[in-house]
Amino acid sequence: MKETISQVLFSAEQIHKRVEELGAQITQDYKGKEPLIVVVLKGSTIFAADLIRAIGLPIRLDFISTSSYGNSTESSGVVKILKDVEESLEGKDVIIIEDIVDTGLTLTYLVRTLQLRNPASLKVCSLLDKPSRRKPESTVKVDYLGYSIDDHFVVGYGLDYASRHRNLPYVGVLKLEQ
Ligand code: PRP
DSSP: EEEEEEEEEEOHHHHHHHHHHHHHHHHHHHHTTOOOOEEEETTTTHHHHHHHHTTTTTOOEEEEEEEEEESSOOOOOOOOEEEOOOOOOOOOOOEEEEEEEEESHHHHHHHHHHHHHHSSSSEEEEEEEEEGGGGGOOOOOEEEEEOOOOOOEEEEEBBBBBBBTOOOOOOEEEEEOO
């Protein structure tokens, strides 16, 4: 199967500008606080690396890794934590960083699970959102969003297809051809 990028959805320059805006918004909203940034591995790492440098506040940084079961292109809603955060969330202002919200089931599970650990606040920041793909069981609210997109298969800037394309500096639409 040949993999080509049929369209650049967001260039590196556009993403840089949007990430700066999100960082400024978070800086304003969390003034006087030290948010705990929880990065959902692996796709969000590129976005998170840029975003935290656009936040003009002291922050703490931690990582969580999840896996969902079912077919490989769609989340089954059964989410397992493969690697948990190391920090206690008790009393902290937590911001979960995602690269994309699709069915919303991963974040629905994560928010429910992390909320049980009594953070002072819990918000969600995602680079991309595909609202047309949301499952009715999802209760996700994205507090900070880069871009809302149509149902394209997107790669780059952290997002992969079969573990490839994460290092593209832009977000593009992937086309698969025989
Ligand atoms: C992607 C994305 C979210 C999840 C969103 O992760 O980073 O965690 O899928 O899908 P959902 O809204 O349908 O639950 P993926 O499983 O591709 O892992 P990766 O970040 O390691 O590539």
